[in-house]
Amino acid sequence: GAGVSQTPSNKVTEKGKxxxxxxxxxxxxxxxxxxxxxxxxxxxxxxxxxGTGAADDSGLPNDRFFAVRPEGSVSTLxxxxxxxxxxxxxxxxxxxxxxxxxxxxQGTRLTVV
Amino acid sequence: GxxxxxSPPDLILQEGAxxxxxxxxxxSVNNLQWFHQNPxxxxxxLFYIPSGxxxxxxxxxxxxxxxxxxxxxxxxxxxxxxxxxxxxxxxRALTFGSGTRLQVQP
Numbered sequence: 001g002a003g004v005s006q007t008p009s010n011k012v013t014e015k016g017k018x019x020x021x022x023x024x025x026x027x028x029x030x031x032x033x034x035x036x037x038x039x040x041x042x043x044x045x046x047x048x049x050x051g052t053g054a055a056d057d058s059g060l061p062n063d064r065f066f067a068v069r070p071e072g073s074v075s076t077l078x079x080x081x082x083x084x085x086x087x088x089x090x091x092x093x094x095x096x097x098x099x100x101x102x103x104x105x106q107g108t109r110l111t112v113v
Numbered sequence: 114g115x116x117x118x119x120s121p122p123d124l125i126l127q128e129g130a131x132x133x134x135x136x137x138x139x140x141s142v143n144n145l146q147w148f149h150q151n152p153x154x155x156x157x158x159l160f161y162i163p164s165g166x167x168x169x170x171x172x173x174x175x176x177x178x179x180x181x182x183x184x185x186x187x188x189x190x191x192x193x194x195x196x197x198x199x200x201x202x203x204x205r206a207l208t209f210g211s212g213t214r215l216q217v218q219p
Contacts (some may be wrong), residue, residue, distance in 0.1 A: 033207060037154075042199060044211045056206045089154060098205045100143045100162035107154055 002026075003106035006092050012111045013082055021077040021108045032075050033102065034067055035091040043091055049075060050098055071104030082112045115140045119200050119210035126190050126217050134185040134213045143204075145176050147185050149196040152214075159185070159198075167213030190217045 005024040013019050025032050030051050035043035045059040052072045060066075064082075069075040079086055089109050095102040116139035126132055138145070145157040152181055158168050160174040162183065171190075176183040186196055195217050200210040 039126075042197075042212050043156075045206050045208065048206045050205075059206070090157070093156075093207070099142075099203065101144070101158070102201070103145060103158060103208055104148075104156040 004092055004094050004103055005091075006105035006108050008108060009106065010109045010111075012113060015082060015084060015112055017082055019079050019082055019110065021079075021090050023075045023077070023092030023112070025073060025075070025092070026103060027073075029094035029096055030072065031095045031098045031100070031102075032069060032094040033095075034075070034077050037089045037091060037107070039088075046077070046090075047100070055086070056097065061066060064085075079110075082110075084112045086110060087112045090110075114206070115142065115203055115208050117200055117202060117208050117210035119198075119213050121213060122211065124213055124215045127194055128190060128192060128217055128219050130176065130190050130217075131185045131186070132190060132201075132215070134187070134198055134215075136183040136201050136210055137184070138181050138183075140201075141178065141181070143178075145178075145183050145200065145202045146207075147174055147183070148201060149194075149197045150199060152196055154200070158183045189213075192199075192217045 032049040033045040037043045048056040049069045064080045066078045089107040093102040093104045118137045149157045164178045197212045
């Protein structure tokens with residue numbers, strides 16, 4: 001596609017439920033990043049993929065968070081047993097390779113009630 | 114990891130004024146980007162500028178990699194320039210600075 005696409009744009013879920021957030025990167029981009037942004041804060045790094053593998057997952061806050069990119073294109077961020085503190089905008093970005101120009105999607109606003 | 118500091122944290126301008134935003138980073142890098150996050154949350158690419166100077170309309174940016182800083186210049190500011198400006202860099206994972214919140218008043 002022309003840009004990075006994230007779905008859904010908004011997600012409301014109940015505390016304790018499981019959610020999946022999807023990211024479609026720009027075609028041909030091998031690097032993919034997930035970030036989380038809380039209100040009034042800058043984006044916080046979660047995980048970076050190079051191809052199919054997670055090159056750096058040091059930002060995942062705990063084992064309730066997991067991300068996959070099985071074919072090196074689309075990525076899914078999975079959150080188990082959601083908590084109210086998980087409420088935030090989840091941003092995805094892609095670039096040709098690591099450390100090159102990155103482009104961000106419009107984000108998924110997750111609200112845990 | 115790389116530390117990225119931005120200044121000033123907040124800036125209020127009258128329409129038509131000029132400003133300079135600064136980004137300092139703690140280690141040598143081969144990439145640096147400036148983004149504008151608009152009031153709707155969208156991160157808009159302004160410049161990819163690992164070194165040197167680039168200009169795009171009223172905006173220009175300079176990165177001096179050897180001295181580990183980058184500057185973003187906004188001239189003749191407009192109300193649509195309001196939002197948060199982020200400097201982003203990193204060798205693998207991209208690290209965001211804390212941002213400069215700009216408010217341009219009519």
